[in-house]
Amino acid sequence: MTNAASSIRDVKHGRRTRVSRKASSLALHIVLIIGGLVSLFPLYWMVVAGTRPSSDIYSAPPALTPGSALLANLSRLFDGTTFASNMAVSVAVAVLYTVFAGLVSAMAGFALAKYTFRGRQALLTVIIITMTIPFQVTLVPLFELMTSLGWVNSLQAVVLPFSFNAFGIFFMRQSFLAFPSELIEAARIDGAGDFRIFYRIALPAIRPALAVLGLLLFMFQWNSFLWPLLVLTEPSMYTAPVFLATLVGLGQTDYGVLLLGTAIATLPTMILFLVFQRHFVSGILAGAIK
Amino acid sequence: MTLTKSPVGTSTPPSSRSGGSSSHRKRRPSRRQLIFLAPALVLFLVFQAYPIARSLLLSFQTRVDGKLVWAGLHQYERLFSDPNFGLALGNTLLILVVQVPLMLSIALILAVALRSTYVKLKTGFRLIYFLPAVTALLAYAIVFRTLLNGDSSVANQLLASIGVGPIDWLGDPFWARVSLVAAITWRWTGYNMVIFLAGLSSIDPSVREAAAMDGASAIQAFRSITLPLLRPVILFTVTTSTIGALQLFDESYILTGGGPAGSTLTIVLYLYRTAFKSLDFGYASAMAYVLVLIVMVIAVIQMRILRTKDDE
Numbered sequence: 001m002t003n004a005a006s007s008i009r010d011v012k013h014g015r016r017t018r019v020s021r022k023a024s025s026l027a028l029h030i031v032l033i034i035g036g037l038v039s040l041f042p043l044y045w046m047v048v049a050g051t052r053p054s055s056d057i058y059s060a061p062p063a064l065t066p067g068s069a070l071l072a073n074l075s076r077l078f079d080g081t082t083f084a085s086n087m088a089v090s091v092a093v094a095v096l097y098t099v100f101a102g103l104v105s106a107m108a109g110f111a112l113a114k115y116t117f118r119g120r121q122a123l124l125t126v127i128i129i130t131m132t133i134p135f136q137v138t139l140v141p142l143f144e145l146m147t148s149l150g151w152v153n154s155l156q157a158v159v160l161p162f163s164f165n166a167f168g169i170f171f172m173r174q175s176f177l178a179f180p181s182e183l184i185e186a187a188r189i190d191g192a193g194d195f196r197i198f199y200r201i202a203l204p205a206i207r208p209a210l211a212v213l214g215l216l217l218f219m220f221q222w223n224s225f226l227w228p229l230l231v232l233t234e235p236s237m238y239t240a241p242v243f244l245a246t247l248v249g250l251g252q253t254d255y256g257v258l259l260l261g262t263a264i265a266t267l268p269t270m271i272l273f274l275v276f277q278r279h280f281v282s283g284i285l286a287g288a289i290k
Numbered sequence: 291m292t293l294t295k296s297p298v299g300t301s302t303p304p305s306s307r308s309g310g311s312s313s314h315r316k317r318r319p320s321r322r323q324l325i326f327l328a329p330a331l332v333l334f335l336v337f338q339a340y341p342i343a344r345s346l347l348l349s350f351q352t353r354v355d356g357k358l359v360w361a362g363l364h365q366y367e368r369l370f371s372d373p374n375f376g377l378a379l380g381n382t383l384l385i386l387v388v389q390v391p392l393m394l395s396i397a398l399i400l401a402v403a404l405r406s407t408y409v410k411l412k413t414g415f416r417l418i419y420f421l422p423a424v425t426a427l428l429a430y431a432i433v434f435r436t437l438l439n440g441d442s443s444v445a446n447q448l449l450a451s452i453g454v455g456p457i458d459w460l461g462d463p464f465w466a467r468v469s470l471v472a473a474i475t476w477r478w479t480g481y482n483m484v485i486f487l488a489g490l491s492s493i494d495p496s497v498r499e500a501a502a503m504d505g506a507s508a509i510q511a512f513r514s515i516t517l518p519l520l521r522p523v524i525l526f527t528v529t530t531s532t533i534g535a536l537q538l539f540d541e542s543y544i545l546t547g548g549g550p551a552g553s554t555l556t557i558v559l560y561l562y563r564t565a566f567k568s569l570d571f572g573y574a575s576a577m578a579y580v581l582v583l584i585v586m587v588i589a590v591i592q593m594r595i596l597r598t599k600d601d602e
Contacts, residue, residue, distance in 0.1 A: 025408035032403060036418045042476065043421060045444065046433045058442040108330035115323045123327075130338060132589045134537055136558050137578040138341035140348060140571045145341070164333035194322045223427040225540050226558075230566060241428035248432060248544055255436060262429045273424040277417075280424070284481065285488050 043266075050260030057255040073256040083261050085236045086243040090222065090265070093158045093239060097221040098214050101163040105213065109172025110198055114184060124173075130166040139230065146231050157231040158224075158239070165220075168213055171286055175209035176202060212283040215276060222269055240265040349575035358572070365576035375577065377552045378560040385471060385556070386535040393475045394482055394527055398520075401486035402512065416487070419480035427477075431544035434473040435460070438545075463553035466546045470554050473541055478534075482527050489523030490516070522596065529592045533585055557581055 045064070049057055052067035077083050112120060142161050151157040179202055187197045203210065228239045238246070244265060247258045273280055352361035369375050400419060404412050422430065438445050438459035449455040459469045493516065501511045517524075539558040542548055548555040548563075557577065565574035 021408065028403055028406065028408055029410070032400075032409065032415055035400065036415060038476070039418050039422055039480065042430065042433045042437060043425065045437065046429070049436065057436060057444075058440060060442060060447060062444045062447045064444075104329045104333065107326045111323050111326035115326075117323055126334075130334070132585060133342065134533075134578075134581050134585050136537065136561060137345050137575075137582050138338065139561075139578070140565050140574055141341035141344035142337065143566070144344075144571075145336075160333070161337040164330055164338055169330060194326070198326070219424075225428050226562065241426065244428055244432060245544060248435065258432065259436065262426075262432045266426045266429045269424045269426060270421075273421075280420075281484055281488075284484055 046259050046263050046266070049255060050263045052256055054253075054255045054257070057259075069256055070260070073260045076254065077257045077261055077264075081243070081247075081257070081261075082236045082238065083240070083243060083264075086238045086240045087264070089155070089232075089237055090240040091268070093155055093228075094218050094221040094268075096155065097159045097163065098217040100159060101165050101168060101217050102210065102213055104163055105165055105168030105172045106203065106210065107198070108169045109174075110176050110202055112169070112173040113176035113179070114181060114202075124170075127166045127169055131170065135162070136226075139226070142227075143230055152231055153234045153237045154231075158228050159221075162220075162224075162227070165217065168217065171209070171213055171216075172206075175206040179205050208279070208282075211276065211279050212286060215272060215279055216283050216286075218272065219269060345575045345578055348572050349579050351572045353570075353572065361572065365572050366580075368573060369576055369580060374552065374555065374560060378555045378557045381467070381552075381554060382536060382538060382556045385467065385474075385538065386532060389471045389474055390528065390531045390535060392471070393479050394524070394531065396475070397479045397482035397527070398486050398524075400479070400483045401490055402516070404483075404487065405490050416484075419483055421480070422477050423481040423484075425477065427540045428544060430477050431473065431541050434469065434476075435545050438469050460546050461550055463550055466550060466554050470542060470545055473545060474535075474538075478531070482531065485523060485527055486520070489520050493519050525592060525595060529588060532588055536581065536584060536588075 048064060048066050050073060051070040052063050053069045053072070056063040056067060056069075112124060138161075146152055146157045146161075183201060183205075184197055187201055192200070223241075224239075225241045225245070228242050229245065232238050232242055235243070235246075240261070244258065244261055247253060247261070348358075349365050350361060350363070351358045352364055353359075403409060404415055409415070425433075437443060440446070441456040441458075443459070445459060446456040449457065457465055459465050497515055497519070498511055501515055506514070537558055538556040539562065542554045542556050542559050543562075546554040548559050558581070561574050561577045561581070564570050564577060
């Protein structure tokens with residue numbers, strides 16, 4: 001009797017939890033979908049606005065579907081403004097920075113991981129402290145330095161000052177620590193020089209970490225705004241973000257052109273992300289590891 | 291907790307030290323090693339160490355008839371009596387106190403939801419929530435500005451369809467701050483969610499299973515198991531978000547230009563104007579050093595908390 005009663009209760013209970021499970025699953029999905037729409041809408045609208053004439057941006061009802069002004073906007077953006085050259089500058093500084101700062105970081109990280117020498121610990125401490133100092137403190141003296149070197153409006157003014165990337169060096173050191181020193185010794189016995197060992201053996205061994213570092217550096221430079229805003233004063237030398245910022249300030253903004261330019265300026269990082277998703281996530285977590 | 295204990299940390303694996311120790315004693319820096327370090331060292335000295343030191347000097351100087359002269363603590367005293375700096379500091383702290391907890395709560399809830407067994411299409415949701423984090427910083431500020439600006443903006447028209455508004459998003463001091471917080475939260479929530487997801491996946495599932503067997507409800511298990519185990523990760527996100535918020539510039543420069551009436555003026559925006567619009571380098575340097583001080587204090591607090599946790 002008691003057994004039968006309890007088993008009936010169990011069945012009822014089981015049905016109730018199944019129903020409540022379904023209900024909470026549905027509720028959860030609704031919340032997640034609304035969140036997803038909030039997440040996607042600004043990006044979707046950016047693309048839509050780029051295909052519409054400026055007057056549509058504040059039209060009623062709001063223009064929420066792609067329009068037919070894409071070609072007109074493209075031609076005004078590329079023929080009527082310096083945008084093409086600004087994108088070229090952006091790509092140039094981002095690529096130069098990624099390669100240069102990446103190489104500097106890898107070399108220093110290799111030395112810090114694989115050579116023992118006096119002062120190594122002190123150097124590491126300095127690097128870790130540097131990571132916590134906000135870069136804004138260097139702006140005024142760096143700007144003076146750029147002016148006195150005559151580097152204003154040059155690519156090196158954008159690329160060089162932040163090529164010492166403390167996080168990059170630290171990250172590279174951590175990656176090289178896991179690389180077996182026996183391989184280096186073996187190569188040395190075979191007569192390979194330090195550069196050959198670095199370039200031919202050590203670097204290829206940490207290729208995944210290099211990819212992560214490359215992404216981080218590229219994103220950093222691509223997103224950089226305050227520094228380029230200071231050292232680039234010639235409109236054709238602006239990076240894409242600096243150019244777009246000048247459009248925002250204008251009294252009569254051509255919104256179609258502005259948002260098309262904004263969408264185009266977002267493309268490189270979007271594409272990199274979609275291609276290298278896994279590396280992006282490990283890049284963020286590498287930041288978490290520090 | 292693989293996430294916070296870095297695999298190599300501060301200890302050097304024995305291999306790098308003992309490898310071939312018979313033939314290689316601890317060496318003095320040879321020329322070869324210096325060549326590997328030289329580019330980083332030169333860049334560090336010229337573009338980091340020198341500006342940091344020079345900025346400190348500048349903060350104790352003032353310009354008289356175009357010449358820099360010693361001014362003692364004059365610039366720092368000015369900071370205390372400058373209403374604009376007070377405003378910038380207050381705004382930054384206000385944004386920080388509201389935005390960081392808001393964003394991290396949403397990020398944590400999303401991360402927990404995306405690990406729930408009820409949820410389908412997890413990868414799809416994760417991708418969608420992360421997309422804002424790869425939008426160029428300036429791009430999203432521009433998009434939000436155009437979405438919010440004016441009575442007939444898309445945001446106001448959408449609100450009007452449910453009978454609300456119009457709201458003067460960028461022109462009213464209160465709503466301008468709300469807009470700034472909303473924009474930053476949109477950009478960075480998915481980023482922090484990814485960090486939380488990694489933290490959650492490093493929690494041994496058997497701990498939670500044991501709690502479930504003991505009859506703990508999902509909320510109980512979350513509060514007494516997940517949250518404590520996630521503490522180092524949460525602390526990390528709090529610190530990085532706080533330091534990020536203290537250095538806010540791009541968003542308030544584009545979205546509101548610091549206005550209206552200075553309601554979204556941030557420390558770095560004010561620093562930028564002082565240095566590069568008013569050309570008051572000494573004063574701007576003093577401001578920068580106050581920022582350094584605040585960030586350093588936060589970094590030290592973080593290290594302290596992590597250490598006490600390790601001691602337990």
